[in-house]
Amino acid sequence: MKQVFLLPAVILLITLVIFPLLWSLGISFTDIQRGGAIREGGGFLGFGFDLTLRNYARLLIDERFHIAARNTLFFVLLGVSIQYVVGLALALVLDQPFRGRNLARVVFLLPMMTTPVAVGYLGRMFFDPSRSPIAHLLRTVPGWFGADPIFVPWLTNPAYARWTIVLIESWQWTPFMTLLLLAGLQAIPRELYEAARVDGATALQIFRSIVFPLLLPISVTAILIRSLEIFKIIDIITVSTGGGPGSATESLTMYVFRTALTFGNYGYAAAIAFVLLALVVVFTTGFLGLARLITPRMS
Amino acid sequence: MRRDARWRTILTYAFVLFWAFIVLFPFYWLITTSFKQPLAVNRGPLYIPFVDFQPTTDHWNYLFTNQRSVVLRHFVNSLIAASGSTALAVVIGSMAGYGLSRFKYRWRATGWDNDGIAFWIISNRFLPPAVFVVPFLILYSTVGMIDKHLGLIILYTLFNVPFAVWIMRDFFNGLPIDLEESARVDGANRIQTFVRIVLPLSTPGIVAVAIFSFIFSWNEFLYALMLTNYDAITLPVLIAGQNTNRGVEWWFISALTLVAVIPVVLIGLFLERFITSGLMAGAVKG
Numbered sequence: 001m002k003q004v005f006l007l008p009a010v011i012l013l014i015t016l017v018i019f020p021l022l023w024s025l026g027i028s029f030t031d032i033q034r035g036g037a038i039r040e041g042g043g044f045l046g047f048g049f050d051l052t053l054r055n056y057a058r059l060l061i062d063e064r065f066h067i068a069a070r071n072t073l074f075f076v077l078l079g080v081s082i083q084y085v086v087g088l089a090l091a092l093v094l095d096q097p098f099r100g101r102n103l104a105r106v107v108f109l110l111p112m113m114t115t116p117v118a119v120g121y122l123g124r125m126f127f128d129p130s131r132s133p134i135a136h137l138l139r140t141v142p143g144w145f146g147a148d149p150i151f152v153p154w155l156t157n158p159a160y161a162r163w164t165i166v167l168i169e170s171w172q173w174t175p176f177m178t179l180l181l182l183a184g185l186q187a188i189p190r191e192l193y194e195a196a197r198v199d200g201a202t203a204l205q206i207f208r209s210i211v212f213p214l215l216l217p218i219s220v221t222a223i224l225i226r227s228l229e230i231f232k233i234i235d236i237i238t239v240s241t242g243g244g245p246g247s248a249t250e251s252l253t254m255y256v257f258r259t260a261l262t263f264g265n266y267g268y269a270a271a272i273a274f275v276l277l278a279l280v281v282v283f284t285t286g287f288l289g290l291a292r293l294i295t296p297r298m299s
Numbered sequence: 300m301r302r303d304a305r306w307r308t309i310l311t312y313a314f315v316l317f318w319a320f321i322v323l324f325p326f327y328w329l330i331t332t333s334f335k336q337p338l339a340v341n342r343g344p345l346y347i348p349f350v351d352f353q354p355t356t357d358h359w360n361y362l363f364t365n366q367r368s369v370v371l372r373h374f375v376n377s378l379i380a381a382s383g384s385t386a387l388a389v390v391i392g393s394m395a396g397y398g399l400s401r402f403k404y405r406w407r408a409t410g411w412d413n414d415g416i417a418f419w420i421i422s423n424r425f426l427p428p429a430v431f432v433v434p435f436l437i438l439y440s441t442v443g444m445i446d447k448h449l450g451l452i453i454l455y456t457l458f459n460v461p462f463a464v465w466i467m468r469d470f471f472n473g474l475p476i477d478l479e480e481s482a483r484v485d486g487a488n489r490i491q492t493f494v495r496i497v498l499p500l501s502t503p504g505i506v507a508v509a510i511f512s513f514i515f516s517w518n519e520f521l522y523a524l525m526l527t528n529y530d531a532i533t534l535p536v537l538i539a540g541q542n543t544n545r546g547v548e549w550w551f552i553s554a555l556t557l558v559a560v561i562p563v564v565l566i567g568l569f570l571e572r573f574i575t576s577g578l579m580a581g582a583v584k585g
Binding site: 001002003004005006008009010012013016017020021023024027032089090093094096098100104105106107108109110111112113114115116117118121122124125126130131132133135136171176179180183225228229231232234235238239242252253256257260261266269270272273274276277280284 | 307308311312314315318319321322323324325326328329332340341343344346390391392394395397398399401402404416419420423425426427428429430431432433434435436437438453454456457460461464489490493514517518520521524525534535536538539542543549552553556559560563564566567568571574575578579
């Protein structure tokens with residue numbers, strides 16, 4: 001009887017997650033191309049193909065894959081750092097009592113709701129080299145100090161474009177950090193602050209020895225969730241840079257998508273996807289191990 | 300001391316206003332751009348309607364007359380995919396959440412108890428979607444599910460269910476068990492109790508799950524791009540496509556983008572407390 005409640009979810013996840021996962025692992029060892037799975041008699045659904053290590057060997061020398069992997073890690077590490085620092089600052093501010101706090105909380109959340117494709121498009125408008133408010137600002141403000149106008153190739157130079165993508169992503173997702181950290185802050189008993197203040201602790205001391213340590217568990221959760229989400233990044237990049245110039249700002253998810261849909265190379269796409277999965281697993285394990293070292297109370 | 304407190308207040312307000320500007324200005328820009336003449340866009344940034352430029356409703360007219368069927372079709376597609384998977388996620392998620400909260404399970408094949416099962420379920424949410432690109436592409440084209448609403452609904456449900464289970468389990472854990480026990484004494488079985496007593500009490504949890512599922516599915520891009528090509532294309536894919544085709548026509552794309560953004564932003568504005576409580580359940584206690 002009690003199994004009735006759990007079965008739909010478990011069946012769904014086994015048939016549509018576990019099975020495709022294993023199947024996809026198998027595909028990554030074949031050289032199935034688009035159409036190949038259906039055309040060849042023995043190859044129905046990708047079964048019955050010869051196994052090969054060629055896809056994984058190709059990963060070692062594929063420069064485009066290396067760039068995509070490096071980009072993805074860059075997006076994750078830089079994005080999470082920016083979002084954590086800014087998100088924490090915002091949470092500390094929103095923890096203060098002030099008039100209009102509830103309204104501010106709702107407004108601050110808005111970017112999180114916005115369709116990521118729309119956010120990428122906003123990014124494209126705002127980082128346009130000539131017609132955007134930011135370009136306007138950089139053109140005129142230096143003039144007030146007698147300096148030359150600044151021109152930044154936000155989305156056209158790869159070195160800048162990577163940062164720009166992170167900025168766009170952070171605009172959208174810093175609120176998530178804020179929300180979780182704010183909940184953590186509000187769970188801290190007010191008496192702790194009072195007691196510390198009576199003992200003559202400065203605001204900085206209170207933050208360092210009370211607030212920050214108590215926020216560590218929720219920080220670990222928030223950072224982990226955000227990192228795992230950034231590992232999946234594709235929509236913002238597609239719209240803001242299109243992965244370009246060339247393929248310089250591609251993420252791994254984007255490369256998988258293009259390999260499968262544009263080039264029709266299913267086997268290789270599956271291999272790249274599994275490397276991404278491996279990266280995610282290694283990152284999660286490493287991060288949680290590190291977190292356990294820092295916060296011994298965590299189980 | 301008093302002066303200190305006043306400075307604190309001023310700094311707080313300054314920071315809040317600054318961030319509110321960062322958040323709101325892009326929306327302002329999106330809205331004003333959708334009312335700008337092409338010339339007003341291309342002449343560089345113009346900020347204030349009626350002062351810097353003369354607003355026009357041309358693009359909105361174009362969107363709702365000439366392009367009406369296109370916009371409407373994609374809007375409805377998004378709506379179908381999002382509400383379909385939301386309904387499924389609510390049903391499947393609250394069942395599993397209830398089970399995990401009220402019964403003791405032991406999955407023999409894996410040796411997991413309730414916590415193990417719950418952790419496995421939520422971990423599915425964080426698998427990179429890229430892993431599913433190839434198998435679903437082959438599977439869907441083999442069974443003829445490419446460009447079908449049902450195809451998207453199934454995939455979105457897959458990603459919504461883990462979070463739904465997590466939120467609902469937490470919600471049921473906070474629900475007193477007495478009512479259910481008295482209903483059972485009166486002769487109702489487990490399923491009757493669940494449907495008649497528990498579900499009506501669970502509206503806040505269900506609303507939170509529904510909002511998350513809806514927003515996730517409404518905003519989803521990768522699978523929609525991959526598995527649709529005409530009939531079932533959703534708004535995000537339409538916008539991304541316009542962005543490529545009409546790259547310079549910002550005025551038109553801005554209006555189109557607003558059509559996609561307004562529903563979810565309204566949900567955010569009016570149902571913020573459910574979103575907050577849902578995320579808390581998902582992350583703080585989890």
